[in-house]
Amino acid sequence: MSEKRFVYADHAATTPVSQEVLEAMMPCFTEVWGNPSSQHSKGAEAKNLLEKARASVARSLACSPKEIFFTSCGSESDNWAIRGALKKANGRKHIITTKIEHHAVLHACASLEREGYRVTYLDVDGEGFVHPETLRAAIDDDTALVAVMMANNEIGTIQPIRELAEIAHEKGALMFTDAVQAVGSIPVYPEELGVDLLSLSGHKLHAPKGIGALYIRRGVSIGNLIDGGGQERRRRGGTENVAYAVGLARALEIAVERLPDMERVARLRDRLIDGLLEIPASRLNGSRMNRLPGNCNVGFECIEGESTLMLLDMAGICASTGSACSSDSLEPSHVLLSIGVPHEKAHGSIRFSLSHDNTEDDVNYILQTISPIVERLRAMSPIWDSQKNRAVDSANM
């Protein structure tokens, strides 16, 4: 056994704030601390930094600064996009989304259902893809909004957003994509995607927690979520978090610069997937080809995810699981269930999410460490023996 290392492989959960981002933010705490809405020079300098940050975010997304609105997080952006779109829907009362969205979208839709809106949750295929024809079949003249995430947080599946947006627009509905997991990992240009609304979050790309943004395409009118002063061109009340907006802008610049390095991350991911699939009775969740470069989600039969995570953590590896036992709801991941993974197998799924910070040695360490952990838990599992025999039997047939 090699020496114990610390390997953070949970970048889809959150990322550390990078040194460069921190340095960009610091002056906002110490010098440029004014309120951007103030009339005096102290306010003006803060306003100036805020607008520079907005212009920078717009450059990173190849859109106009007028289309960028800062929010407090990805969930706020998601809620604003959905609720805001319905407020200006000219009486349309139908939302279409998918069964594998983030809870920020699913729960916002569920609460709108309770308020009398109609919601269709589209099925996805075994790899997590939304098929354009399922959208075509569900959409009608009452549909106000189509909300489909750009890339899934658990299994990394990247959706055909452009095609889906075309279908939404044919019926006069708005197209929203939750791009929280995609931005910084793959190229994301809202105009190219043809979306009306797009959400992103800072802490997934080395900016701090507590900052997000919503892209609202020029000419698209949505209602407010937070009423207040005249901030964000009267679209979002609340004194602007200048430091964090600056941090988000810098983090996004760096992420876009480093996009070519994502090919290296994807190679690491592929090595990790290949190595994990060498463990008997394991399966890849999601698509082999069309997935986020850092995402690896593998299920191990007959063991449970939380105990696997605990043993990984003891060995210095941070990952996450779709198991019910790690959540308060005691229900396994809705994403895994939606792609057809049975309950009993969903409990044993582990997600590793890699980033630029990870190395070949990290992947080697994960692979060395996890095999004995899986063996150890299987030796303790009352269902492993019969499962193993079945696997051997079918291999011999």
Add this chain to the structure above:
Amino acid sequence: MQYSEKVMDHFMNPRNVGEIADADGVGCVGNAKCGDIMQIFLKIENDIITDVKFKTFGCGAAIATSSMATELIKGKSIEEALTLTNKAVVEALDGLPPVKVHCSVLAEEAVKSAVADYYRKNGKEVDFDCEVSCDHCASCGRND
């Protein structure tokens, strides 16, 4: 998940893991759909539990509660084993997060179900309740 040191100890170093080939009583509760299954094997001589082993598929708390339950009944009489409550298991582990208390219920039921198996094998009437009433998640009651 915040676990006590005792839970971590029993998870990392579980006591009495394994099977007993010629067990006098075997109990198995839970199901894979819910994410936990506990199996308990008893060796019984003159109404005393002389040996006990377990196998568990489940989370850290499920493994720790199984381990603790086997420790609590080892060397005890059957009557004493039947008085083991899930609360006693939780207390012996210095507490469990509320969402994990059902694991201790499963441990209590695994012990009862193993004793019931022993009773049945020996033609004794099972005069206690050992049915698993697992209502902690929506998975139960759902049929494939």
